Amino acid sequence: MSVIVRVPTPLRKLTNGQGEIPVNAKNIAELIENLEKNYPGMKARLCDDSGNVRKFINIFINEEDIRFKQNMQTTVKEGDDVSIVPAIAGGKRL
Numbered sequence: 001m002s003v004i005v006r007v008p009t010p011l012r013k014l015t016n017g018q019g020e021i022p023v024n025a026k027n028i029a030e031l032i033e034n035l036e037k038n039y040p041g042m043k044a045r046l047c048d049d050s051g052n053v054r055k056f057i058n059i060f061i062n063e064e065d066i067r068f069k070q071n072m073q074t075t076v077k078e079g080d081d082v083s084i085v086p087a088i089a090g091g092k093r094l
Helices: 028-038 042-046
Strands: 002-006 020-024 057-061 081-086
Touching: 002 028, 020 028, 028 042, 042 057
Parallel strands: 002 081
Antiparallel strands: 002 020, 057 081
8 A cells, every 4th residue: 555755855865856755565664665675775764773763763654653653563554644754953052
């Protein structure tokens, strides 16, 4: 089933500038594998060496964080919106 994946600007160099990509997958793990097949280098930026989503990357399905669901086994269904959101940190205290 196809879902729309929203890709943040820093990762669009891997997707030829595309900000939204349709991906066929049953769950987040399969979604990431399919992204990697079509856009090499994507998995390394999203997952750590053990295959889990990196701590500074957030993945949301319809605005729900997968960490509060079944993480990599969170299912996706036709029409879901999946957003990849890198964490933002730093800055200067005023």
